[in-house]
Amino acid sequence: MKLISRCPICGGQLMKEDVEKLLRGGSNVASIEVRAGVCHKCGEIVYDAVTVRKFQEIREKLEQNEVADFSLLGKAYVVN
Ligand SMILES: [Zn+2]
Incomplete structure (x- = not known):
């Protein structure tokens, strides 16, 4: 895995750090832990192209309710 420095x-x-990312597709949300570049000066998180593509795939699956591969973690709530 190549990260810009x-x-x-x-x-x-x-x-390089493991960060938790929340992905949303439709009304579904998934949490994924990925390796990313974290800036210790401004807090910016930089993902590499492979990871970004993975996010996109997961978002599409969430949108189409193709969640058979995912594990159920808990319920998602909206606070009004
Ligand atoms: Zn920065």
Whole structure:
């Protein structure tokens, strides 16, 4: 996995970290833990192209309710 080493926003150093990302498709939400570059100066999180493509695939599955591959974690709520 290749990560860019400089933050595109502030030019700070990116550190490889595992981050939790929430993905939404339709009314479904999925949580995924991925390796990303985190800027320790401004907090920007940079994902590589493979990870971004994966997010897109998951969003499409969520949208079409193709959630058989996913594990149920809990219920999602909306606070009005
Ligand atoms: Zn930055």
